Amino acid sequence: MREKRSALRIMILFVCAVATTLLYLSGCGGGGSSAGKGTLKLAITDKQSDDFQNLVISVKEIRVVPAGHENAADDDPALPVLARFNPQEKVIDVMTLQFVQQALGELVLPAGTYRQIRLVLYPNPNGNQAPVNYLTLKSDPNTKIPLTTPSGQQSGLKILGPMEVKPGVINAVMIDFDPNTAVVKRGNTNEYNLKPTGIRLIQMADVLTQFGSIIGNVSSTLQNWSSATVSIKRRGSINDTTPIASGQIFAGYTSGKWQAPFSAFVPASEPGWGYKAFVNSNGFALYSSAAVPVVQGQARDLGEIVLVPQ
Known part of the structure; x- marks a missing residue:
């Protein structure tokens, strides 16, 4: 399968939990916090692939x-549990959702840090x-062509964070599938x-009904790197302190370098300001990119971003 930067994107919007679970979490030291609760919202979106016509998953719970x-x-x-679905209730062809969101549900959680999203899938039938x-x-x-997804039916596809749930606000998180690494031919x-290594979480400032994206590929041939944080901020007549989108990417060694693609989903820019991408990795x-415009329904490609060792 030839290299490409296309990605299947799943944006996650979440709202409403079981009371006992919330009580348990508010008392634990991990994601819970007595400072309040925030809302996560769930939806799904996608960017087209050069190779795949359809990519269908049957979600059991999140x-x-x-x-x-x-x-x-x-x-x-x-x-x-964010949501549970009956068979055939959430059979999703992510390839039909280019720059469109399909809502999946919502959940209220204690404010704090969360490290994984688990997608549990229904198994493919035998025979x-x-x-x-x-x-x-x-x-x-x-x-x-059946997808082999053993972990998806057992412990769930473990999609790594982190993500922050802030109190008193809606927190939008995007799950981003990269078909080059999430779907692997045997x-x-x-x-x-179907492997979770090619799936990323992207935290966003707001829920978007209309949006474009910023994409690129982070790499280094001189030194190994395991992960990096990509943040997007507005620059110009508006200068953000808090990123409008951020997420963590994880490197893999391919084609003679350590690399990972990224994508961030943002509203279309306006005259007077654009978006800057910042990539931070230990060592x-x-x-920092130049400020670039983003058009609704289109991807702005920053190309190859080569990390420079300190």
Whole structure:
């Protein structure tokens, strides 16, 4: 599969939890906080792929993991359930949602830091029944190729944070799928695995009904790096103190360098100001882009961002 920066994006909007779970969390030292509660909202969006015609997942439930509970079992009461779905209720073809959001639900949580989102999927049926998690290729759109998702049906696809839930406000978080690393072909077979290593969380300043995106690829050939934080701020007649979008990316070694793509979803810019991207990774100088405009429904590509060791 050739390299590309296209990404399947899932923006997560969340609101409403079980009272016992909230009480448990408000007393624990991880995600809970007595300072108040915030609202997370859930929706899903996507950017087109060069290779895939459809990419369908069947979501059973969504869980959020407070800091300190990253290794907790799925039935641990410290893990609040964002939503549960019946079979066929949330069968989502993410490839149909380019710069469009499909709402999935909402959840109120204690303010604090959360480290994972877990997507638990329904298993594909055995035998000759049609799969519920599958992809089709643009070169062969009529053949459903089952996705192998063992962790998705057991402990859930573990999507790494962190993300902050601030009290008294709506907190919007985007789940961003990169098909180059999230969907992996198995050798010379016609089988594909769905892995969480290619899925990222992006924290946003607000819920967006209309938006564009900023994309790029962070890399280094001189020194290994494990993760970086990408933040987007407005610059010009508006100068943000708090990022309008931020997220953590994780490097993989491919094509002779340590690299990771990123994407951030933001409203269209206006005359007088644009967006700057900042990339911060331990051991490297802070990267700051030029201020660039963003158009609704389009991706602004910053190209290759090469980290410079300090």
